[in-house]
Amino acid sequence: MTKPPQAAPPETAPAETASPETAPGEAAAPEADQPEIAVRTVGLEKTYAASGQRPEVPAVRGIDLDVRRGEFFGLLGPNGAGKSTTIGMLTTLVVPTGGSATVCGLDVVKDAVAIKRRIGVVSQQNSLDSDLDVFENLEFRGRYFGLSARDARRRADELLELFGLTEQRGGKPFEISGGQAKRVMICRALMHGPEVLFLDEPTAGLDPQTRTNLWEVLRGLQAAGQTILLTTHYMEEAEALCDRVAVVDHGEVLASGTVDQLKSNAGADTVITVAYDSAAPEEVRGLSERTGISKVEINGGQVRVFAAEPEGLLGELVAIGAGAGVGVTDATQLRPSLETVFLTLTGRDYRE
Protein backbone atom coordinates (compact mmCIF):
# COMPACT_ATOMS: atom_id res chain seq x y z
CA MET A 1 0.00 0.00 0.00
CA THR A 2 1.00 3.56 -0.41
CA LYS A 3 0.41 4.77 3.10
CA PRO A 4 3.13 7.21 4.11
CA PRO A 5 3.56 5.84 7.60
CA GLN A 6 4.00 9.03 9.56
CA ALA A 7 3.26 11.61 6.90
CA ALA A 8 5.54 13.74 9.00
CA PRO A 9 6.50 16.37 6.44
CA PRO A 10 2.98 17.30 5.39
CA GLU A 11 1.86 17.18 8.98
CA THR A 12 4.16 19.83 10.30
CA ALA A 13 5.50 21.65 7.31
CA PRO A 14 2.23 23.13 6.06
CA ALA A 15 1.40 24.33 9.54
CA GLU A 16 4.51 26.44 9.51
CA THR A 17 4.08 27.86 6.07
CA ALA A 18 0.41 28.38 6.68
CA SER A 19 0.72 31.34 8.96
CA PRO A 20 0.77 34.08 6.34
CA GLU A 21 -2.42 33.00 4.68
CA THR A 22 -4.34 31.51 7.54
CA ALA A 23 -4.32 34.61 9.67
CA PRO A 24 -5.62 37.10 7.16
CA GLY A 25 -5.59 40.64 8.37
CA GLU A 26 -4.05 39.56 11.63
CA ALA A 27 -0.47 40.62 12.17
CA ALA A 28 0.29 37.16 13.44
CA ALA A 29 3.33 36.95 15.63
CA PRO A 30 6.04 35.03 13.87
CA GLU A 31 6.53 32.73 16.84
CA ALA A 32 3.08 31.28 17.25
CA ASP A 33 3.18 31.75 20.98
CA GLN A 34 0.64 31.24 23.73
CA PRO A 35 -1.69 34.21 23.22
CA GLU A 36 -2.12 33.33 19.57
CA ILE A 37 -2.79 29.69 20.21
CA ALA A 38 -6.35 28.80 21.16
CA VAL A 39 -5.96 25.04 21.20
CA ARG A 40 -2.80 22.97 21.30
CA THR A 41 -2.41 19.23 21.64
CA VAL A 42 0.86 17.37 21.93
CA GLY A 43 0.83 13.63 21.42
CA LEU A 44 -2.71 13.51 22.73
CA GLU A 45 -3.91 9.95 23.27
CA LYS A 46 -7.03 8.19 24.38
CA THR A 47 -7.35 4.47 24.81
CA TYR A 48 -10.65 3.22 26.16
CA ALA A 49 -10.04 0.43 28.64
CA ALA A 50 -11.30 -3.03 27.82
CA SER A 51 -14.66 -3.81 29.33
CA GLY A 52 -16.42 -7.14 29.27
CA GLN A 53 -16.04 -8.75 25.87
CA ARG A 54 -14.81 -5.56 24.27
CA PRO A 55 -11.05 -5.27 23.92
CA GLU A 56 -9.38 -1.96 24.65
CA VAL A 57 -9.94 0.65 21.96
CA PRO A 58 -7.17 3.06 21.00
CA ALA A 59 -9.41 5.85 19.77
CA VAL A 60 -6.81 8.61 19.52
CA ARG A 61 -3.13 7.78 19.11
CA GLY A 62 -0.96 10.78 19.54
CA ILE A 63 -2.48 13.82 17.91
CA ASP A 64 -0.62 17.13 17.52
CA LEU A 65 -2.72 20.15 16.71
CA ASP A 66 -2.38 23.91 16.86
CA VAL A 67 -5.44 26.06 16.42
CA ARG A 68 -4.90 29.80 16.33
CA ARG A 69 -7.21 32.43 17.66
CA GLY A 70 -9.79 33.56 15.15
CA GLU A 71 -9.19 30.51 13.04
CA PHE A 72 -11.79 28.16 11.62
CA PHE A 73 -10.17 24.79 12.04
CA GLY A 74 -11.55 21.48 10.84
CA LEU A 75 -10.88 17.93 11.96
CA LEU A 76 -11.79 15.87 8.95
CA GLY A 77 -12.04 12.13 8.88
CA PRO A 78 -14.39 9.20 8.42
CA ASN A 79 -16.65 8.01 11.21
CA GLY A 80 -14.67 6.34 13.94
CA ALA A 81 -11.48 8.28 13.15
CA GLY A 82 -11.28 9.64 16.69
CA LYS A 83 -12.61 13.13 16.02
CA SER A 84 -15.33 13.11 18.65
CA THR A 85 -12.99 11.65 21.21
CA THR A 86 -10.54 14.44 20.49
CA ILE A 87 -13.24 17.07 20.92
CA GLY A 88 -14.30 15.27 24.09
CA MET A 89 -10.81 15.61 25.52
CA LEU A 90 -10.54 19.27 24.54
CA THR A 91 -13.88 20.01 26.18
CA THR A 92 -12.77 18.20 29.38
CA LEU A 93 -15.42 15.46 29.30
CA VAL A 94 -13.07 12.75 28.07
CA VAL A 95 -9.95 12.14 30.12
CA PRO A 96 -6.80 11.68 28.01
CA THR A 97 -4.66 8.62 28.60
CA GLY A 98 -1.52 10.18 27.14
CA GLY A 99 -0.01 13.38 25.83
CA SER A 100 -1.32 16.78 26.77
CA ALA A 101 -3.69 19.42 25.56
CA THR A 102 -4.32 23.05 26.38
CA VAL A 103 -7.27 25.24 25.55
CA CYS A 104 -6.72 28.99 25.96
CA GLY A 105 -3.42 28.06 27.57
CA LEU A 106 -5.12 25.95 30.25
CA ASP A 107 -4.55 22.26 30.82
CA VAL A 108 -7.57 20.10 29.98
CA VAL A 109 -7.08 17.87 33.00
CA LYS A 110 -5.90 20.26 35.68
CA ASP A 111 -7.87 23.35 34.72
CA ALA A 112 -11.10 21.75 33.53
CA VAL A 113 -13.41 24.21 35.26
CA ALA A 114 -11.50 27.25 34.00
CA ILE A 115 -11.62 25.82 30.47
CA LYS A 116 -15.34 25.20 30.68
CA ARG A 117 -15.83 28.90 31.44
CA ARG A 118 -14.07 29.80 28.19
CA ILE A 119 -15.52 27.36 25.69
CA GLY A 120 -18.81 26.69 24.00
CA VAL A 121 -19.65 23.18 22.83
CA VAL A 122 -22.18 21.96 20.31
CA SER A 123 -22.40 18.22 20.61
CA GLN A 124 -23.34 15.84 17.87
CA GLN A 125 -26.55 14.68 19.50
CA ASN A 126 -29.34 16.86 20.72
CA SER A 127 -28.12 17.38 24.26
CA LEU A 128 -30.61 20.10 25.12
CA ASP A 129 -32.14 19.88 28.56
CA SER A 130 -35.43 18.13 27.81
CA ASP A 131 -37.05 19.28 31.05
CA LEU A 132 -36.82 22.88 29.90
CA ASP A 133 -38.13 24.69 26.85
CA VAL A 134 -35.89 26.31 24.26
CA PHE A 135 -35.78 29.69 25.96
CA GLU A 136 -35.15 28.20 29.38
CA ASN A 137 -32.32 26.13 27.96
CA LEU A 138 -30.57 29.34 27.01
CA GLU A 139 -31.57 31.20 30.13
CA PHE A 140 -30.19 28.59 32.49
CA ARG A 141 -27.06 28.07 30.43
CA GLY A 142 -26.39 31.77 30.87
CA ARG A 143 -27.01 31.55 34.59
CA TYR A 144 -24.76 28.51 34.96
CA PHE A 145 -22.07 30.72 33.49
CA GLY A 146 -22.63 33.50 35.93
CA LEU A 147 -25.02 35.83 34.12
CA SER A 148 -27.72 37.37 36.25
CA ALA A 149 -31.19 36.00 35.56
CA ARG A 150 -32.18 39.24 33.84
CA ASP A 151 -29.05 39.41 31.68
CA ALA A 152 -29.44 35.75 30.78
CA ARG A 153 -33.02 36.26 29.62
CA ARG A 154 -32.13 39.30 27.58
CA ARG A 155 -29.19 37.55 25.96
CA ALA A 156 -31.32 34.49 25.23
CA ASP A 157 -33.89 36.59 23.41
CA GLU A 158 -31.17 38.38 21.45
CA LEU A 159 -29.68 35.12 20.30
CA LEU A 160 -33.01 33.56 19.42
CA GLU A 161 -33.85 36.55 17.29
CA LEU A 162 -30.46 36.60 15.62
CA PHE A 163 -30.75 32.93 14.73
CA GLY A 164 -34.35 33.16 13.53
CA LEU A 165 -35.66 31.04 16.37
CA THR A 166 -38.11 33.42 17.99
CA GLU A 167 -41.05 31.22 17.01
CA GLN A 168 -39.44 28.24 18.69
CA ARG A 169 -38.94 30.14 21.95
CA GLY A 170 -41.41 28.06 23.95
CA GLY A 171 -40.83 24.81 22.04
CA LYS A 172 -39.66 21.64 23.68
CA PRO A 173 -36.18 20.50 22.63
CA PHE A 174 -37.48 17.33 21.02
CA GLU A 175 -40.46 18.85 19.27
CA ILE A 176 -38.47 21.19 17.06
CA SER A 177 -36.72 20.10 13.87
CA GLY A 178 -33.17 18.80 13.85
CA GLY A 179 -31.84 21.93 12.18
CA GLN A 180 -33.59 24.15 14.70
CA ALA A 181 -32.29 22.09 17.59
CA LYS A 182 -28.79 22.47 16.21
CA ARG A 183 -29.17 26.23 16.00
CA VAL A 184 -30.54 26.32 19.54
CA MET A 185 -27.48 24.39 20.65
CA ILE A 186 -25.26 26.93 18.92
CA CYS A 187 -27.14 29.73 20.70
CA ARG A 188 -26.70 27.88 23.96
CA ALA A 189 -22.98 27.56 23.33
CA LEU A 190 -22.75 31.30 22.61
CA MET A 191 -24.64 32.45 25.70
CA HIS A 192 -21.52 33.31 27.63
CA GLY A 193 -19.40 34.49 24.69
CA PRO A 194 -16.94 31.60 24.57
CA GLU A 195 -13.39 32.14 23.39
CA VAL A 196 -13.41 28.88 21.47
CA LEU A 197 -16.46 27.25 19.93
CA PHE A 198 -16.36 23.49 19.43
CA LEU A 199 -18.77 21.82 17.05
CA ASP A 200 -18.91 18.07 16.72
CA GLU A 201 -20.36 17.03 13.35
CA PRO A 202 -22.71 20.01 13.32
CA THR A 203 -24.49 19.12 10.10
CA ALA A 204 -24.62 15.33 10.31
CA GLY A 205 -28.13 14.16 9.61
CA LEU A 206 -29.40 17.53 8.39
CA ASP A 207 -30.98 18.03 5.00
CA PRO A 208 -28.85 19.89 2.42
CA GLN A 209 -30.67 23.18 2.70
CA THR A 210 -30.52 23.25 6.46
CA ARG A 211 -26.89 22.40 6.18
CA THR A 212 -26.03 25.32 3.94
CA ASN A 213 -28.02 27.60 6.25
CA LEU A 214 -25.92 26.41 9.13
CA TRP A 215 -22.76 27.02 7.11
CA GLU A 216 -23.83 30.63 6.70
CA VAL A 217 -24.34 30.89 10.44
CA LEU A 218 -20.89 29.53 11.11
CA ARG A 219 -19.25 31.78 8.52
CA GLY A 220 -20.93 34.75 10.13
CA LEU A 221 -19.59 33.77 13.52
CA GLN A 222 -16.09 33.43 12.23
CA ALA A 223 -16.31 36.74 10.42
CA ALA A 224 -17.13 38.24 13.81
CA GLY A 225 -13.86 36.84 15.14
CA GLN A 226 -15.02 33.61 16.73
CA THR A 227 -12.42 30.85 16.98
CA ILE A 228 -14.07 27.64 15.80
CA LEU A 229 -12.94 24.04 15.90
CA LEU A 230 -15.26 21.75 14.02
CA THR A 231 -15.24 18.06 13.24
CA THR A 232 -16.83 16.72 10.14
CA HIS A 233 -16.82 13.69 7.94
CA TYR A 234 -18.06 15.75 5.02
CA MET A 235 -15.19 16.73 2.73
CA GLU A 236 -17.21 19.51 1.18
CA GLU A 237 -17.96 20.96 4.59
CA ALA A 238 -14.29 21.20 5.46
CA GLU A 239 -13.54 22.72 2.06
CA ALA A 240 -16.36 25.20 2.35
CA LEU A 241 -15.67 26.44 5.85
CA CYS A 242 -12.24 25.79 7.22
CA ASP A 243 -9.10 27.94 7.13
CA ARG A 244 -7.10 24.89 8.00
CA VAL A 245 -7.88 21.22 8.14
CA ALA A 246 -6.32 18.23 9.84
CA VAL A 247 -7.11 14.97 8.15
CA VAL A 248 -7.47 12.22 10.75
CA ASP A 249 -7.92 8.52 10.40
CA HIS A 250 -7.58 5.71 12.91
CA GLY A 251 -6.82 8.22 15.63
CA GLU A 252 -3.88 9.85 13.88
CA VAL A 253 -3.38 13.08 11.99
CA LEU A 254 -2.40 12.16 8.46
CA ALA A 255 -1.82 15.70 7.26
CA SER A 256 -2.77 19.22 8.13
CA GLY A 257 -2.73 22.62 6.50
CA THR A 258 -4.97 24.77 4.37
CA VAL A 259 -7.10 22.92 1.89
CA ASP A 260 -4.91 24.21 -0.93
CA GLN A 261 -1.72 23.13 0.80
CA LEU A 262 -3.14 19.70 1.42
CA LYS A 263 -4.05 19.38 -2.21
CA SER A 264 -0.58 20.27 -3.39
CA ASN A 265 1.56 18.87 -0.56
CA ALA A 266 -0.11 15.55 -0.10
CA GLY A 267 0.52 14.89 -3.77
CA ALA A 268 -3.13 15.20 -4.48
CA ASP A 269 -3.48 14.64 -8.16
CA THR A 270 -6.46 13.89 -10.21
CA VAL A 271 -7.33 10.31 -9.43
CA ILE A 272 -8.66 8.13 -12.20
CA THR A 273 -10.10 4.80 -11.20
CA VAL A 274 -10.94 2.20 -13.81
CA ALA A 275 -12.45 -1.19 -13.15
CA TYR A 276 -11.71 -3.80 -15.79
CA ASP A 277 -13.84 -6.87 -16.10
CA SER A 278 -10.79 -9.10 -15.64
CA ALA A 279 -7.17 -8.68 -14.59
CA ALA A 280 -5.73 -5.34 -15.61
CA PRO A 281 -3.59 -5.39 -18.76
CA GLU A 282 0.19 -5.28 -18.24
CA GLU A 283 0.61 -2.12 -20.34
CA VAL A 284 -1.12 -0.14 -17.59
CA ARG A 285 1.86 -0.65 -15.34
CA GLY A 286 4.06 1.18 -17.80
CA LEU A 287 2.09 4.37 -17.33
CA SER A 288 3.82 5.09 -14.04
CA GLU A 289 7.00 5.93 -15.96
CA ARG A 290 5.38 8.78 -17.79
CA THR A 291 5.86 12.35 -16.63
CA GLY A 292 2.74 13.87 -15.15
CA ILE A 293 1.75 10.58 -13.61
CA SER A 294 2.89 10.12 -10.04
CA LYS A 295 1.58 6.71 -9.24
CA VAL A 296 -0.30 3.71 -10.59
CA GLU A 297 -1.98 1.25 -8.27
CA ILE A 298 -3.23 -2.07 -9.55
CA ASN A 299 -5.46 -4.25 -7.51
CA GLY A 300 -6.83 -7.15 -9.53
CA GLY A 301 -9.04 -5.59 -12.16
CA GLN A 302 -9.03 -2.19 -10.52
CA VAL A 303 -6.51 0.41 -11.63
CA ARG A 304 -5.99 3.73 -9.97
CA VAL A 305 -3.85 6.39 -11.63
CA PHE A 306 -2.70 9.49 -9.74
CA ALA A 307 -1.88 12.13 -12.30
CA ALA A 308 -0.99 15.81 -12.33
CA GLU A 309 -1.77 15.91 -16.03
CA PRO A 310 -4.81 13.75 -16.50
CA GLU A 311 -5.82 14.87 -19.99
CA GLY A 312 -6.82 11.97 -22.19
CA LEU A 313 -5.79 9.38 -19.63
CA LEU A 314 -9.22 7.95 -19.06
CA GLY A 315 -9.67 7.32 -22.77
CA GLU A 316 -6.22 5.81 -22.95
CA LEU A 317 -7.01 3.38 -20.12
CA VAL A 318 -10.13 2.27 -21.91
CA ALA A 319 -8.17 1.89 -25.15
CA ILE A 320 -5.47 -0.17 -23.43
CA GLY A 321 -8.19 -2.46 -22.11
CA ALA A 322 -9.77 -2.77 -25.53
CA GLY A 323 -6.38 -3.59 -27.07
CA ALA A 324 -5.92 -6.43 -24.61
CA GLY A 325 -9.47 -7.67 -25.01
CA VAL A 326 -10.51 -6.48 -21.56
CA GLY A 327 -13.71 -4.48 -21.05
CA VAL A 328 -14.29 -1.59 -18.63
CA THR A 329 -17.13 -1.91 -16.13
CA ASP A 330 -16.68 1.33 -14.25
CA ALA A 331 -14.60 4.47 -14.46
CA THR A 332 -14.36 7.60 -12.33
CA GLN A 333 -12.22 10.69 -12.46
CA LEU A 334 -11.81 12.77 -9.33
CA ARG A 335 -10.28 16.20 -9.56
CA PRO A 336 -7.94 17.22 -6.74
CA SER A 337 -10.00 17.62 -3.58
CA LEU A 338 -9.83 16.55 0.00
CA GLU A 339 -11.21 13.26 -1.18
CA THR A 340 -8.20 12.63 -3.42
CA VAL A 341 -5.95 13.83 -0.59
CA PHE A 342 -7.46 11.20 1.64
CA LEU A 343 -7.15 8.60 -1.07
CA THR A 344 -3.51 9.50 -1.55
CA LEU A 345 -2.72 9.43 2.15
CA THR A 346 -4.50 6.23 3.08
CA GLY A 347 -4.83 4.31 -0.16
CA ARG A 348 -8.45 3.82 0.77
CA ASP A 349 -11.60 5.32 -0.57
CA TYR A 350 -12.93 7.85 1.87
CA ARG A 351 -16.19 6.04 2.35
CA GLU A 352 -14.87 2.52 2.27
Added chain:
Amino acid sequence: MTASAVPAAPAAPAKLAPPPPARATLPRTFGAMMAREARVMRKNFVSTFTRVLVQPVMFVFVFAYVLPKLGGGAMAGGAGGPTFSTILLPGLIGSSIIMQAMMAVIFPLMMELTWQKSITDRALAPVPIPLLAVQKIIAAAAQGLIGGLLVFPAVLFIHADGEAPKVHVDNWPVLIVVMVVGSLLSASGGLLLGTLLNPQKVQMLFAMVLLPMTMLGCVYYPWSALENIRWLQILSLFNPLVYVSEGLRSALTPEVPHMPTWAFLLAIIAGTALLTWAATRTFTKRVLT
Protein backbone atom coordinates in the same frame (compact mmCIF):
# COMPACT_ATOMS: atom_id res chain seq x y z
CA MET B 1 -43.25 24.02 10.04
CA THR B 2 -39.81 22.74 9.35
CA ALA B 3 -36.42 24.28 9.22
CA SER B 4 -36.85 25.08 5.57
CA ALA B 5 -39.65 27.47 6.44
CA VAL B 6 -37.11 29.94 7.77
CA PRO B 7 -34.32 29.51 5.25
CA ALA B 8 -32.75 32.93 5.10
CA ALA B 9 -33.34 34.07 8.64
CA PRO B 10 -30.17 32.85 10.33
CA ALA B 11 -27.88 34.05 7.58
CA ALA B 12 -26.02 36.79 9.36
CA PRO B 13 -25.50 36.48 13.06
CA ALA B 14 -22.39 38.57 12.69
CA LYS B 15 -23.76 41.34 14.83
CA LEU B 16 -23.75 39.28 17.98
CA ALA B 17 -23.06 41.58 20.86
CA PRO B 18 -20.54 40.52 23.46
CA PRO B 19 -22.22 38.85 26.41
CA PRO B 20 -23.03 40.78 29.56
CA PRO B 21 -20.43 40.57 32.29
CA ALA B 22 -20.51 37.25 34.07
CA ARG B 23 -19.07 36.01 37.32
CA ALA B 24 -19.20 32.26 37.14
CA THR B 25 -18.21 31.48 40.68
CA LEU B 26 -18.94 28.01 42.01
CA PRO B 27 -21.70 29.17 44.40
CA ARG B 28 -23.42 31.13 41.62
CA THR B 29 -23.31 28.21 39.22
CA PHE B 30 -24.49 25.87 41.94
CA GLY B 31 -27.32 28.24 42.76
CA ALA B 32 -28.32 28.47 39.10
CA MET B 33 -28.49 24.70 38.91
CA MET B 34 -30.72 24.57 41.96
CA ALA B 35 -32.89 27.25 40.38
CA ARG B 36 -33.24 24.99 37.37
CA GLU B 37 -34.39 22.13 39.59
CA ALA B 38 -36.94 24.43 41.23
CA ARG B 39 -38.21 25.47 37.82
CA VAL B 40 -38.56 21.88 36.66
CA MET B 41 -40.19 20.80 39.91
CA ARG B 42 -42.68 23.62 39.71
CA LYS B 43 -43.64 22.62 36.19
CA ASN B 44 -44.11 18.97 37.06
CA PHE B 45 -45.36 19.40 40.60
CA VAL B 46 -48.72 17.67 40.29
CA SER B 47 -47.53 14.65 38.34
CA THR B 48 -44.41 14.24 40.44
CA PHE B 49 -46.06 14.28 43.79
CA THR B 50 -49.24 12.48 42.83
CA ARG B 51 -46.99 9.57 42.04
CA VAL B 52 -45.54 9.54 45.52
CA LEU B 53 -48.77 10.24 47.37
CA VAL B 54 -50.97 7.50 45.95
CA GLN B 55 -49.30 4.58 47.64
CA PRO B 56 -49.32 5.86 51.25
CA VAL B 57 -52.78 7.35 50.90
CA MET B 58 -54.16 4.03 49.67
CA PHE B 59 -52.37 2.29 52.43
CA VAL B 60 -53.74 4.35 55.30
CA PHE B 61 -57.13 4.31 53.68
CA VAL B 62 -57.28 0.52 53.64
CA PHE B 63 -55.52 -0.19 56.91
CA ALA B 64 -56.59 2.72 59.10
CA TYR B 65 -60.07 3.22 57.71
CA VAL B 66 -61.51 0.33 55.73
CA LEU B 67 -60.26 -2.61 57.77
CA PRO B 68 -61.12 -1.14 61.19
CA LYS B 69 -64.60 -0.37 59.81
CA LEU B 70 -64.89 -4.00 58.76
CA GLY B 71 -64.03 -4.94 62.28
CA GLY B 72 -60.87 -6.71 61.25
CA GLY B 73 -59.08 -7.12 64.53
CA ALA B 74 -56.03 -8.52 62.84
CA MET B 75 -54.49 -5.12 62.48
CA ALA B 76 -55.07 -3.79 65.94
CA GLY B 77 -52.03 -3.50 68.06
CA GLY B 78 -53.74 -5.36 70.89
CA ALA B 79 -55.79 -3.87 73.64
CA GLY B 80 -54.26 -0.73 75.06
CA GLY B 81 -51.42 -0.79 72.52
CA PRO B 82 -50.86 1.87 69.88
CA THR B 83 -53.30 1.93 66.98
CA PHE B 84 -52.04 0.65 63.68
CA SER B 85 -52.25 4.17 62.26
CA THR B 86 -49.84 5.29 64.97
CA ILE B 87 -47.36 2.68 63.85
CA LEU B 88 -47.94 3.47 60.20
CA LEU B 89 -47.54 7.23 60.35
CA PRO B 90 -43.77 7.47 60.78
CA GLY B 91 -43.21 4.48 58.52
CA LEU B 92 -45.23 5.87 55.65
CA ILE B 93 -43.59 9.26 55.90
CA GLY B 94 -40.21 7.58 55.91
CA SER B 95 -40.99 5.41 52.93
CA SER B 96 -42.33 8.42 51.00
CA ILE B 97 -39.14 10.33 51.64
CA ILE B 98 -37.05 7.41 50.50
CA MET B 99 -39.12 6.60 47.43
CA GLN B 100 -39.45 10.18 46.29
CA ALA B 101 -35.80 11.05 46.77
CA MET B 102 -34.69 7.93 44.92
CA MET B 103 -37.05 8.42 42.02
CA ALA B 104 -36.14 12.09 41.82
CA VAL B 105 -32.53 11.22 41.24
CA ILE B 106 -32.87 8.00 39.23
CA PHE B 107 -35.52 8.93 36.66
CA PRO B 108 -33.75 11.98 35.24
CA LEU B 109 -30.43 10.16 35.38
CA MET B 110 -31.71 7.43 33.10
CA MET B 111 -32.44 10.06 30.48
CA GLU B 112 -29.33 12.08 31.05
CA LEU B 113 -26.80 9.28 31.01
CA THR B 114 -28.17 7.37 28.08
CA TRP B 115 -30.51 8.95 25.63
CA GLN B 116 -28.54 11.68 23.84
CA LYS B 117 -26.33 11.95 26.89
CA SER B 118 -27.99 15.20 27.83
CA ILE B 119 -26.02 15.28 31.05
CA THR B 120 -23.42 17.15 29.02
CA ASP B 121 -25.71 20.18 29.28
CA ARG B 122 -24.78 20.45 32.93
CA ALA B 123 -21.43 18.68 32.78
CA LEU B 124 -20.17 21.56 30.65
CA ALA B 125 -21.18 24.12 33.24
CA PRO B 126 -18.17 25.52 35.07
CA VAL B 127 -18.21 23.26 38.11
CA PRO B 128 -16.19 20.14 38.92
CA ILE B 129 -18.16 17.00 38.10
CA PRO B 130 -18.27 15.74 41.73
CA LEU B 131 -19.98 18.98 42.68
CA LEU B 132 -22.57 18.30 40.01
CA ALA B 133 -23.19 14.95 41.72
CA VAL B 134 -23.64 16.70 45.06
CA GLN B 135 -26.04 19.13 43.44
CA LYS B 136 -28.12 16.24 42.12
CA ILE B 137 -28.21 14.66 45.57
CA ILE B 138 -29.34 17.86 47.25
CA ALA B 139 -31.99 18.57 44.63
CA ALA B 140 -33.40 15.04 44.90
CA ALA B 141 -33.29 15.20 48.69
CA ALA B 142 -35.34 18.38 48.60
CA GLN B 143 -37.96 16.53 46.58
CA GLY B 144 -37.90 13.64 49.04
CA LEU B 145 -38.44 16.04 51.89
CA ILE B 146 -41.38 17.67 50.15
CA GLY B 147 -42.81 14.23 49.43
CA GLY B 148 -42.55 13.34 53.11
CA LEU B 149 -44.20 16.55 54.22
CA LEU B 150 -47.06 16.11 51.77
CA VAL B 151 -47.81 12.66 53.14
CA PHE B 152 -48.09 14.02 56.65
CA PRO B 153 -51.67 15.30 56.46
CA ALA B 154 -52.83 12.18 54.67
CA VAL B 155 -51.60 9.80 57.31
CA LEU B 156 -52.67 12.14 60.07
CA PHE B 157 -56.27 12.58 59.02
CA ILE B 158 -57.32 9.46 57.11
CA HIS B 159 -58.55 6.97 59.67
CA ALA B 160 -61.70 5.47 61.14
CA ASP B 161 -63.18 6.78 64.37
CA GLY B 162 -61.07 5.87 67.32
CA GLU B 163 -58.16 4.86 65.08
CA ALA B 164 -56.45 8.25 65.14
CA PRO B 165 -52.67 8.08 65.33
CA LYS B 166 -51.22 9.38 68.55
CA VAL B 167 -48.65 11.91 67.48
CA HIS B 168 -46.68 14.45 69.39
CA VAL B 169 -43.31 15.79 68.46
CA ASP B 170 -41.06 14.66 71.22
CA ASN B 171 -37.82 16.02 69.89
CA TRP B 172 -37.80 18.63 67.13
CA PRO B 173 -34.07 18.56 66.38
CA VAL B 174 -34.14 14.79 65.96
CA LEU B 175 -37.19 15.04 63.72
CA ILE B 176 -35.55 17.62 61.50
CA VAL B 177 -32.23 15.81 61.32
CA VAL B 178 -33.91 12.52 60.48
CA MET B 179 -36.07 14.03 57.76
CA VAL B 180 -33.35 16.15 56.18
CA VAL B 181 -30.45 13.74 56.44
CA GLY B 182 -32.74 10.81 55.67
CA SER B 183 -33.62 12.54 52.39
CA LEU B 184 -29.95 13.04 51.61
CA LEU B 185 -29.27 9.41 52.49
CA SER B 186 -31.76 8.07 50.02
CA ALA B 187 -30.87 10.58 47.31
CA SER B 188 -27.22 9.62 47.53
CA GLY B 189 -28.16 5.94 47.56
CA GLY B 190 -30.30 6.58 44.49
CA LEU B 191 -27.46 8.30 42.70
CA LEU B 192 -25.14 5.42 43.53
CA LEU B 193 -27.60 2.83 42.22
CA GLY B 194 -28.46 4.92 39.19
CA THR B 195 -24.83 5.28 38.19
CA LEU B 196 -23.92 1.66 38.88
CA LEU B 197 -26.88 0.10 37.16
CA ASN B 198 -27.37 -0.40 33.50
CA PRO B 199 -30.17 2.03 32.60
CA GLN B 200 -32.12 -0.74 30.94
CA LYS B 201 -32.39 -2.43 34.32
CA VAL B 202 -34.43 0.28 35.98
CA GLN B 203 -37.52 -1.91 36.11
CA MET B 204 -35.45 -4.44 37.99
CA LEU B 205 -34.42 -1.76 40.43
CA PHE B 206 -38.01 -1.18 41.39
CA ALA B 207 -38.88 -4.83 41.68
CA MET B 208 -35.68 -6.00 43.36
CA VAL B 209 -34.64 -3.02 45.47
CA LEU B 210 -37.31 -0.45 46.15
CA LEU B 211 -40.25 -2.78 46.75
CA PRO B 212 -38.46 -5.12 49.21
CA MET B 213 -36.90 -2.09 50.83
CA THR B 214 -40.26 -0.51 51.57
CA MET B 215 -42.00 -3.75 52.53
CA LEU B 216 -39.23 -4.67 54.94
CA GLY B 217 -38.30 -1.15 56.02
CA CYS B 218 -40.08 -1.30 59.38
CA VAL B 219 -42.85 0.78 57.84
CA TYR B 220 -45.66 -1.46 59.03
CA TYR B 221 -44.16 -2.58 62.34
CA PRO B 222 -41.51 -1.28 64.69
CA TRP B 223 -38.08 -2.83 64.42
CA SER B 224 -38.17 -4.17 67.97
CA ALA B 225 -41.26 -6.22 67.10
CA LEU B 226 -39.04 -8.29 64.83
CA GLU B 227 -37.34 -9.97 67.76
CA ASN B 228 -39.43 -13.05 67.07
CA ILE B 229 -37.82 -13.29 63.64
CA ARG B 230 -34.26 -12.70 64.63
CA TRP B 231 -32.67 -13.25 61.20
CA LEU B 232 -34.99 -10.72 59.60
CA GLN B 233 -34.30 -8.28 62.39
CA ILE B 234 -30.59 -8.47 61.67
CA LEU B 235 -31.03 -8.44 57.92
CA SER B 236 -33.18 -5.32 58.23
CA LEU B 237 -30.22 -3.43 59.60
CA PHE B 238 -28.89 -3.20 56.04
CA ASN B 239 -31.99 -1.35 54.94
CA PRO B 240 -31.57 2.42 55.22
CA LEU B 241 -35.32 2.95 55.39
CA VAL B 242 -35.34 1.12 58.75
CA TYR B 243 -33.34 3.89 60.36
CA VAL B 244 -35.49 6.63 58.88
CA SER B 245 -38.70 4.89 60.02
CA GLU B 246 -37.31 4.26 63.48
CA GLY B 247 -35.94 7.78 63.73
CA LEU B 248 -39.30 9.26 62.85
CA ARG B 249 -40.96 6.87 65.28
CA SER B 250 -38.70 8.13 68.02
CA ALA B 251 -39.45 11.75 67.17
CA LEU B 252 -43.18 11.52 66.41
CA THR B 253 -44.65 8.54 68.23
CA PRO B 254 -42.25 8.01 71.12
CA GLU B 255 -44.51 5.58 72.97
CA VAL B 256 -44.13 3.03 70.20
CA PRO B 257 -40.95 1.03 70.83
CA HIS B 258 -38.07 2.29 68.71
CA MET B 259 -34.32 2.13 68.30
CA PRO B 260 -32.10 4.18 70.53
CA THR B 261 -31.37 7.63 69.16
CA TRP B 262 -27.62 7.13 68.78
CA ALA B 263 -28.20 4.04 66.63
CA PHE B 264 -30.41 5.56 63.98
CA LEU B 265 -28.59 8.88 63.92
CA LEU B 266 -25.25 7.16 63.49
CA ALA B 267 -26.59 4.99 60.69
CA ILE B 268 -28.29 7.87 58.87
CA ILE B 269 -25.42 10.34 59.14
CA ALA B 270 -22.56 7.93 58.52
CA GLY B 271 -24.55 6.24 55.76
CA THR B 272 -25.15 9.56 54.04
CA ALA B 273 -21.48 10.44 54.16
CA LEU B 274 -20.48 7.06 52.80
CA LEU B 275 -23.07 6.90 50.04
CA THR B 276 -22.41 10.48 48.97
CA TRP B 277 -18.72 9.79 48.71
CA ALA B 278 -19.31 6.63 46.68
CA ALA B 279 -21.97 8.21 44.47
CA THR B 280 -19.83 11.21 43.52
CA ARG B 281 -17.16 8.78 42.42
CA THR B 282 -19.41 6.55 40.35
CA PHE B 283 -21.19 9.56 38.89
CA THR B 284 -17.91 11.18 37.86
CA LYS B 285 -16.88 7.92 36.22
CA ARG B 286 -20.08 7.80 34.22
CA VAL B 287 -19.89 11.40 33.07
CA LEU B 288 -16.18 11.58 32.30
CA THR B 289 -15.09 8.82 29.99
